[in-house]
Amino acid sequence: MKKLYLLMILLVLSAATLAGQSGELKMATTTSTENSGLLEVLIPSFEKLTGIKIKVIAVGTGKALALGRSGDVDLVLVHALKAEQLFVQQGYGVKRYNVMHNDFVIIGPADDPAGIKAQKSAARALKIIGAAESSFISRGDDSGTHKKEIELWQQAGISPKEKWYKEAGQGMGAVITMADALQAYTMTDRGTYLALQDKIELMVLIEGDPLLFNPYGIIAVNPEKHPHVNYDGATGFIEWLTAPAGQKIIGSFRKKGEILFYPDAIE
C-alpha cells in the first residue's frame, strides 16, 4: 500500500504544474495557419520578445469567431472578411487589421474528368463540375474556406445538394486527403495544398481568379463585452504582427521553397 500512496502523492505534486499563468493570450485561429507551420515560427519570436505566452486554438473560422463572441479567447486570426466585419460591427471585436493573404485554388484529378482546366473563372469551373456531376468534396464545417466555397457556388448559380457533392465536415488536410482517395475536386487554400502536395495526386486546376483571394485578418476581442479578456496583450501582439518585425517573418516564411503567405499590413 505504501507504494500506492507514494504514487498518489507524486501525482498530486505534479498537479501543481497545472495552474495557468496570467501573462498569457488565448488566440483562436484557423487550421490553415496552424497546419502550415507559420505559427510555430511567429509565436516563439513574439514570446521571446515580450515574455507573453500565446496559446493557439486551431479551429475553423466559424468556430474561432464563436469562441471570440463567447469571450473564450482574447483574439482571433481568421480568414472570412464578411464574417469578420460583422464580428466587429456587432461589437464583439474592436477593430480588424489586415495581416496577410494567400489564395484559394481548385484542385482535382490530373485527368480532369469534368474538363475545367481551361477556365479563368472559378464560378464557371464549379458550374461545369455541377453540370458534369463530378464528385466534389466540401469542407462543410463553416470554416473560412467553406464560406468562400459557398460564395462561389452562389456565383455559379448552383445550390449543390446532389450525390456528387459531399460535405466532409472536417479540416482542410483531411478533406484534401479524402478528395485524393475519391479522385474528386475540392477547393483549398494554397498553403495546405502545398503542405500535402507530396502525398497526393491531385493537381491545381483553377487559380488566379480575383475571387479566390484569401485575406487573413486579426481582431482583438472587445473588453467592453468581455471584461476578463487580456486586451493589452492582444493589442500588443496585433501591433507586433502588423509592424515590420512580424510582417517580415510572414514574408520570409517558406515551405519547400514556396511562399505561403504574403504580408499585407505595410505597403
Next chain:
Amino acid sequence: MLLQSFSRAVQLLLSGNREVFFIAFTSLQLSSISILISSLISLPLGVLLAFKDFSGRRVIIIILNTMMSLPTVVIGLLVYSLISRSGPLGGMGLLFSRGAIIIGQTLLSLPIIISLVYGAISRIDRRLPETLTTLGAHPGDIFIMTLKEGKTAILSALLAGFGRVIGEVGVSMMLGGNIRWYTRTLTTAIALETSKGEFELALALGLILLVISFAVNLILHWLVKDER
C-alpha cells in the same frame, strides 16, 4: 507504412525529441490525475452499491452501465457548456486548460470505474462486512478491508478507466483545445498529424501511447502483486 511507423516511433523515443516527450507526459499526467480523482469518488460509491441494500439500486446500476457508452464528445460538450465564458462556471476561465481536460476525463471514467468496482465488490462474501462489524470494526476499516479483498479486480477497474481516458480524443480536443506545449496530448496530436496527412507520424504517436499504457499496466500489476 506500419513498419515505417514502428521505426519512426522507436526513433522518436530514442532521439529524445523534447516535444514528443512533453506530449506523452501530458497525456500520462492528465489521465493519471483524472483516474486518481475518479477513484476517490468511485471506490466508496462502488462499495456502497455492493453492500448497502436500498431501493433504486438496480436503476442506478443500469444508468451507470448506460453511461459507459456515452460518447466522449458529448461529455466534452456538457462540460464545455458549463465552463465556457458564457456558461454558469465561465468566471473560472477553465476552458482550454489542463484542468478542463481533467474534469472531462474524470466524468468520462466515473461510470466505468464505479460499475466495475461494484462488480468486483459484489463477488466478495457479504458476510465480511457483517462479521467485521460484529468484531467492532469502524466503517472506515471495513472499507479498507473490502478494498484489500477485491484488490486485483479493483486494479482492473482502474486500468479499464485509465485505458478509456488516455485513449480518448473528444474531451481532450474540445476542452483542451490541442494547444501546443500545454494541452496537446497524444490523442489530439494524432488527430492533428492525421489531418495534416502525416499518417506515419500519427501512427508512431499511437504506438507510443500503447507503450505508455503497457508500462502503466505493468507497474500497477507489479505494485499490487508485491502486496501479497
